[in-house]
Amino acid sequence: MEYKNKLVLAPMVRVGTLPLRLLAAEYGADITYGEEIIDHKIIKCERRINEVIGSTDIVEKGTGNIVFRTCHEERSRVIFQMGTSDAVRALTAAQIVCKDVAAVDINMGCPKSFSISGGMGAALLAKPELVHDILTTLKRNLDTPVTCKIRLLKSSQDTVELARRIEKTGVSALAVHGRRVADRPRDPAKWSEIADVVAALSIPVIANGDVFEYEDFQRIKVATGASSVMAARGALWNVSVFSPHGKVPWEDVKREYVRKSILWDNDVKSTKHTLKEMIMHYSCLELPEGKAVIKSETLADLAHLYGEEKYCKFVNENRWLCSGIR
Template sequence: MDYTNKLVLAPMVRVPFSLSFDIVYISFITSAKSLLGTLPFRLLAAEYGADITYGEEIIDHKFLKCDRFENEILGSTDFVERGTDIVVFRTCPLERDWVVFQMGTSDAVRALRAAEIVYKDVAAIDINTGCPKSFSLSGGMGAALLSKPELIHDILTTLKRNLNATITCKIRLLGSPQQTVDLARKIEKTGVSALGVHGRKIKDRPRDPAKWDEIADVVSALSIPVIANGDIF
């Protein structure tokens, strides 16, 4: 995966649809129902210019309960929760070279087990260390990892050592620009291919403007590509 000078679709959940679709997208949407915003939205984003697309964050605990199925009707690859008909993640060969599977985790071994299920069907695995939602923080995931750089290092190096896959990580801003840069440098040393930086701190809300200057500090400090995330213009 080449992340340099690319337009990237951010990982999002519950994306509403108010668009017109041709027949291929309608077929996905009709069967996906509760999964609007995942595969259909990624395919649309790619059609309209996204070079790389991210799936919504999926928790490792949840994904470890899934089995992989080839959906011959849709031509998709479905990861379905055992004992149910719930599709936790759906992808297809068309997006194989640019889709990123984003994972929420707080344990290196568990993250590896979950990644082993899906890494051959996606272009990259991304570890989310930036989500500020209570469900992530209470599970020691997302932004809770920002104060545990050793654990971030353990997760990323475990994936790098054991998978022949592109590994990336997403963070958000820390208390000071220097703290963010220091963490970013530690993450770069794990060998990740790129780093996503959400330009807000944990306490910030979506209505607060992203701090692009602090993202720029990270860009200047690293040699790997940095994906700027936070606002829409």
């Protein structure tokens, strides 16, 4: 996979599932990261082909829970992001998914307590030897490209030092979120510190932070010199941020997301969570739409809410025929 001049959908927990990734790609995203999934969870899974909807599922043994769903259409652009704190476990998990994704990415930037308490995410920023161990183990044993995503350290010099160590492991690219662990989303991203990393490395650097409009992709690219640019919240609020033709109306984006969720039989809780996140930016969950999303119990309920009953019926009828039931 090339990492030059690419528009990238960032990894977002509970949001970056197949429907949003496919929608982002339709609007113009070249690379789409899945949500971070913990290695402990993956190693309890097995790979299954879902013939009815045409997906490849990583399913938890014994429960049938779908932990990760992908499809052939996104094979060349989807990046599987993993949370880990152990090289051997990371490899075991990566070997289950690597044949179905374009790259495996290690999360070294998540500041959430569940990640840090498990020695994952941003906790790895303070453990360069472990970082080296995880990345070199994956590189030596996988044919799939390996990448990672970090945050800024206390000083620009510290960030550059870690980035250089990461580069030496042979990873294909490095994504840098222009905030420190203690920074809040409202704090401006430090593009100049991403630029310091870019200047120090020869591998592609993906810049992340404060991309809310299509024009911001070029602005951060010029400011940092990065090879590619990643959008997170801007894409969550309106995933058509990737479109060079301008944003699609918010109502249309939500409807398209619901259609994709129906088509790929996305978990209803996951679909509701993403819709609520979309709604909260522009509106309020206390208004009728928000309340109706919260009350919805099935994808059919959401189809009804967004005027997609005919589409839902069409998909379900075709699925019934394809499953061989007569």
